Amino acid sequence: MKGSAFSKWLSLAFTSPLVYVELVAAVLVLVGWIVSWYFELSGAAKLLVWMVPLTILVTSAIVGFCYATYSLLSQDERGSGVTRVASGLPSGARPCIRFLGWEATEAPLISPQGREMQITERPWLTRLTFANEPDLPTSDLMAHKVAGHVEFYDASRDSFFFGMVGQWSSDVEGETDTIAVSQIDISSDATPYYLNLVLKYDVDEECYGINNDTAVRAPADWRDEKRKLGQGLYTVKVMLHGTNVAETFWFGLINRGIGQRVRILQIST
Incomplete structure (x- = not known):
């Protein structure tokens, strides 16, 4: 059950509305690292080329994890409400x-x-x-x-x-x-x-x-x-x-x- 919940949490985290931002940022990080290594950049140029995209990637990932956590908690609350209503019905509550x-x-x-x-x-x-x-x-x-x-x-x-x-x-x-x-x-x-x-x-x-x-x-x-x-x-x-x-x-x-x-x-x- 715990493994299933963790998998669902990861799935929500990486299918959040920011997933496209994360993908673009990851590509820019990779390209920036290759450019900085190939041209031997340093200082501010190096930061601009790949550190900025990396910051965007990390930030969007954190936001995605928060979104996944919020979604799971909201689903649990709604599910608990349904369970309480259903459990309030007597068993065999139908004509026979x-x-x-x-x-x-x-x-x-x-x-x-x-x-x-x-x-x-x-x-x-x-x-x-x-x-x-x-x-x-x-x-x-x-x-x-x-x-x-x-x-x-x-x-x-x-x-x-x-x-x-x-x-x-x-x-x-x-x-x-x-x-x-x-x-x-x-x-x-x-x-x-x-x-x-x-x-x-x-x-x-x-x-x-x-x-x-x-x-x-x-x-x-x-x-x-x-x-x-x-x-x-x-x-x-x-x-x-x-x-x-x-x-x-x-x-x-x-x-x-x-x-x-x-x-x-x-x-x-």
Whole structure:
């Protein structure tokens, strides 16, 4: 560390604004010495020829060393200030969104737009559970304006089927309450928040991607044909973005067909 600081000091000293003066003075000293030796000058003539340039060289070098010392001290003071500010921040001072699990619950009968489903059998809603669990759970670490973008692929991730903006929901007095927003604030007290994925009827082989515009795209029964997934295994990519939040999660989605509910398995990237 000391060697590095000394090298930096020398570098600053010989790259100061006076470096060109030093170079010219050094050349004049050399030329003056050669001239005084060749012509055997003495006295005042000798002083004028090479002693004056030597004085200029020494003076400019001293000024350069002073400049380098001042520059290093100034940088240390600025660096110390940054360190103090940074060290004043608590560790883990960011929201921390974690995946807690998944569940299949009865779907709401009323859409976010207030429309009632025209059905005789209530479908199942498969959703993911997330929570904000920072190391220091303070109100300042609430995750603001978190939106979820969901993409569906085949099992090998080679074929992309469709993507959609996620739909958040929460439980209120034991009933599923759909929040008709694409963004949500997630508190830092580990309260669970739910991101809806698919809707499935027991009588169907297929399941259907669901979000806030499903009731507009398929108002009668929410079976959105453009977001239909047949029986099989799929890969789901969930990207959560918000203020100081950028998280990506991967899941396996298993649709086992008629009479079976959709299952979810978290997988690595």
